[in-house]
Amino acid sequence: MAVLAEPIAQPKRSSLWSRAFESRNCLGAMFMVPAVAILVLFLAYPLGLGLYLGLTDTKIGGAGRFIGFGNFVSLAKDSVFWLSVFNTIFYTVTASIVKFAIGLYLALLLNERLPFKSMIRAIVLLPFVVPTVLSAIAFWWIYDSQFSIVSWVLIKAGLLTRYIDFLGDPWNARWSVVIANIWRGVPFVAITLLAGLQTISPSLYEAANLDGATNLQRFRHITLPMLSPIIAVVMTFSVLMTFTDFQLIYTITRGGPINATHLMATLSFQRAITGGNLGEGAAISNAMIPFLVAAILLSFFGLQRSRWQQGGRD
Amino acid sequence: MTTVDDQSVGMDYLESFPKKFLRVYVPLGLIIFFLLFPFYWMAVTTFKPDAEMYDYEKYNPFLIAHPTLEHIKKLFVDTDYPLWMWNTVIVSVSSTFISLFASVCAAYAIERLRYTGSRYVGLAIFLGYLVPPSILFIPLAAIVFQLGLFDGNLALILTYPTFLIPFCTWLLMGYFRTIPYELEECALIDGATRLQILVKITLPLSLPGVISAGIFAFTLSWNEFIYALTFISSSENKTIPVGAITELVNGDVYHWGALMAAALTGSVPVVILYSFFVEYYVSAMTGAVKE
Numbered sequence: 132m133a134v135l136a137e138p139i140a141q142p143k144r145s146s147l148w149s150r151a152f153e154s155r156n157c158l159g160a161m162f163m164v165p166a167v168a169i170l171v172l173f174l175a176y177p178l179g180l181g182l183y184l185g186l187t188d189t190k191i192g193g194a195g196r197f198i199g200f201g202n203f204v205s206l207a208k209d210s211v212f213w214l215s216v217f218n219t220i221f222y223t224v225t226a227s228i229v230k231f232a233i234g235l236y237l238a239l240l241l242n243e244r245l246p247f248k249s250m251i252r253a254i255v256l257l258p259f260v261v262p263t264v265l266s267a268i269a270f271w272w273i274y275d276s277q278f279s280i281v282s283w284v285l286i287k288a289g290l291l292t293r294y295i296d297f298l299g300d301p302w303n304a305r306w307s308v309v310i311a312n313i314w315r316g317v318p319f320v321a322i323t324l325l326a327g328l329q330t331i332s333p334s335l336y337e338a339a340n341l342d343g344a345t346n347l348q349r350f351r352h353i354t355l356p357m358l359s360p361i362i363a364v365v366m367t368f369s370v371l372m373t374f375t376d377f378q379l380i381y382t383i384t385r386g387g388p389i390n391a392t393h394l395m396a397t398l399s400f401q402r403a404i405t406g407g408n409l410g411e412g413a414a415i416s417n418a419m420i421p422f423l424v425a426a427i428l429l430s431f432f433g434l435q436r437s438r439w440q441q442g443g444r445d
Numbered sequence: 446m447t448t449v450d451d452q453s454v455g456m457d458y459l460e461s462f463p464k465k466f467l468r469v470y471v472p473l474g475l476i477i478f479f480l481l482f483p484f485y486w487m488a489v490t491t492f493k494p495d496a497e498m499y500d501y502e503k504y505n506p507f508l509i510a511h512p513t514l515e516h517i518k519k520l521f522v523d524t525d526y527p528l529w530m531w532n533t534v535i536v537s538v539s540s541t542f543i544s545l546f547a548s549v550c551a552a553y554a555i556e557r558l559r560y561t562g563s564r565y566v567g568l569a570i571f572l573g574y575l576v577p578p579s580i581l582f583i584p585l586a587a588i589v590f591q592l593g594l595f596d597g598n599l600a601l602i603l604t605y606p607t608f609l610i611p612f613c614t615w616l617l618m619g620y621f622r623t624i625p626y627e628l629e630e631c632a633l634i635d636g637a638t639r640l641q642i643l644v645k646i647t648l649p650l651s652l653p654g655v656i657s658a659g660i661f662a663f664t665l666s667w668n669e670f671i672y673a674l675t676f677i678s679s680s681e682n683k684t685i686p687v688g689a690i691t692e693l694v695n696g697d698v699y700h701w702g703a704l705m706a707a708a709l710t711g712s713v714p715v716v717i718l719y720s721f722f723v724e725y726y727v728s729a730m731t732g733a734v735k736e
Contacts, residue, residue: 158639159560166551166570166610169543173585174573174607181584189587233476240473251477253723258480260719260726262668264686265708269483272490272701280486283501314480319730326731375577378670382690396579396671403583404675416580427575 184413191407202414211390212415215398219419221305222394223374223426226312230369231362233313234320239354241321242328252322259318267382270311274298274383301391304384308392311379316372320365327361328354370426375419395419487712490705491516498701516702517710520693525680526707529688533711536598536673536684537666540605544662545655547606548613553643555614556621557629567618574611581607582675589676600676601684605666612665613658616732620654621647657729660722667715685711 185202189195206212241252258266273280274297282294297307331354339349377396380386386393386401393401395415403412490498492512497504504510520526551570555563585604594600624647632642648655673687680692689707693700719726 155558156560159554159558159563162550162554162558163566164550165543165547166614169547169603169606170570170573170610173588173604174576174581177581177584177588178576180587181580184584184587236472237476240469240476243469245469245473249723251473252727253720254477255480256719256723256727257484257716259730260664260715261484261712262670262686262715264668264670264690265711266483266487268689268704268708269487272705273483273486275701278499278501278701280506283506314483317476318480322727323731326727371575371577375579377579378686381670381674399579399583400671400675404586409583409587413583416583419580423577423580 181413182417184410185417186414187410188408189410189413191404191409195410198410202411203418206411206414206418211393212398212418214390215393215395215415216418216422218305218392219374219394219396219422222309222312222376222392223370226309226316226373227366227370229309229313230316230320230373231366233317234365235324235362237317237321238324238328239350241325252325256318256322258315259322263315263378264382266315267311267379270307270314270379271298271383274307298384299388301388304388304392308379308383311383312373312376315379316369320369323365324358324361327358327365331357367427371423374423374426395422484712487705487709490701491709493702495702516700516706519700520703520706520710524692524703525683525688526685526710528681529683529685530711532598532682533667533684534714536601536605537663539598539602540609540666541659541662543602544606544609544613545659547610548617548658549643549648549655551610552614552617552621553647556618557647558639567614570611570614574608574615578608578669578671582671585672586675595676596678596682598682601669601673604672604676605669608669609662609665613662616658616661616729617651617654619732620651624650653725653728654732656722657725657732660718660725661729664715664719664726 184195186197186199187195188198188201237255241248241255245251272278276294276296276299279294279297281297282291285291286294296303298304335353335357336349339353344352375396376394377400380392380394380397381400384392386397390398395418399412399415399419401412402415403409406412489507489509492514493509494511494513494515497510554560555567555570589595589600589604594603628646628650629642632646637645668686669684670686673684674691677683677687680688683692685707689704689711693704693707
């Protein structure tokens with residue numbers, strides 16, 4: 132039987148093998164063409180071009196000269212640039228910490244037994260779904276200096292005597308945009324952490340209950356360690372989105388008052404597109420990259436470490 | 446999941462209703478109030494006549510005494526808003542379909558064809574997901590200008606996939622991974638080509654994943670702002686977010702009614718779509734993070 136089948140099977144097997152070779156690499160390459168073409172032309176190439184533009188004095192509508200680190204030298208002496216670096220770090224750190232705290236708390240609340248749970252979850256996610264610019268316009272109106280509803284309520288409640296100048300004072304403006312960012316970011320953190328909470332086996336809590344663990348102990352020794360890998364990823368994304376934020380600031384303050392809320396992203400837009408200095412704007416964007424890489428590494432590996440300390444996979 | 450419910454019923458016996466009310470419902474209510482208030486304020490302002498909007502003494506600001514459609518009418522008749530809406534729809538739909546097509550092919554190749562180096566390509570695509578638009582828009586503006594795409598829908602349709610493809614590919618790779626190899630092997634033995642396998646076996650089985658990726662990609666492109674702001678200059682080519690922020694503000698005069706009407710009507714289509722596909726949306730959002 133085997134001897135009989137051999138001569139027929141032999142040529143087929145070799146053609147199959149060649150087909151397999153084709154399906155592995157040639158076919159693989161063909162399947163990759165659409166994605167790779169778009170990503171190379173509009174992602175990888177601009178990334179490289181941006182790095183180069185940062186080293187030139189390109190203006191809109193004119194070819195630039197290579198000036199080495201000239202842009203960075205002038206930025207190093209530019210107090211507005213350093214203010215934007217400070218603002219970006221302040222914005223990212225405060226907003227991320229509060230987003231994490233409220234997000235985790237909300238996730239724990241949503242993990243309770245609740246009526247209409249899926250509907251509540253759907254509602255909670257709304258701020259993340261609605262276009263950021265459009266909800267930022269609503270915040271802009273809430274922060275209006277004359278007709279702010281927040282000021283009005285506080286005055287009626289007798290807590291204030293005059294309207295708050297939300298966007299006219301540097302620190303008020305900074306906190307105002309941080310609050311708007313928290314509002315938008317909390318749902319993302321809460322819902323993704325909730326998904327993580329739902330994967331924790333209830334038997335762990337039962338065992339802890341039998342051993343007489345308190346609520347706080349169960350949170351500290353079961354929930355937090357089990358959740359830490361997903362916390363690392365969620366917070367990495369959150370930090371990344373906050374650090375590179377553009378929409379909220381551009382809509383609510385445009386960087387004002389007196390550059391007090393300019394982030395590096397909005398400053399690079401102002402210098403490059405509004406001001407026409409593409410080279411300088413690109414240099415500001417490029418200056419974000421080391422901060423960005425540091426933020427990713429810090430939040431990702433810093434929190435990831437607790438995973439292998441507990442004997443988890445890598 | 447059922448065990449979770451059983452356990453919490455058991456726990457509930459130990460907790461009186463007032464205690465649970467204080468511990469769970471009160472903070473939950475406060476947070477939801479904080480999250481929903483801007484939408485309420487948006488809606489109230491949209492339907493409030495100007496006379497009431499700027500007079501908090503005579504009218505309670507939280508209510509509308511004489512609802513009006515004046516702001517919405519002004520928005521649709523006196524501005525290019527219908528065109529912005531049309532552009533946003535065209536751009537979002539096209540870029541979503543382009544991204545889905547490219548991502549399905551790429552994810553299948555990476556996950557199932559497993560060509561040499563596919564792991565590294567997969568990793569590179571994930572890294573592409575971490576590159577924020579805020580550092581790409583300046584060089585992209587130069588490229589868009591060189592290609593002659595400036596100030597047209599095509600500029601957005603071709604650049605939005607740069608953040609959609611990495612996301613969709615990453616998500617679909619996760620879904621494709623759950624499909625048993627045996628099914629594909631059976632089809633291969635029956636003489637199906639790779640393309641037939643993808644179209645007739647892999648895609649139908651991972652349809653939830655494709656829908657999730659599509660819904661999420663659509664909302665992401667509907668929300669996109671910085672590219673649209675940079676690459677589009679004439680009013681009739683703008684998308685809703687850009688048009689609302691640049692065309693409805695004349696110097697120091699803010700038409701709050703029209704602005705809020707634009708914010709509300711620009712959000713409603715996404716929210717409606719989202720409400721039909723909440724589960725898919727959530728699984729897209731959490732799926733991308735869980736991997």
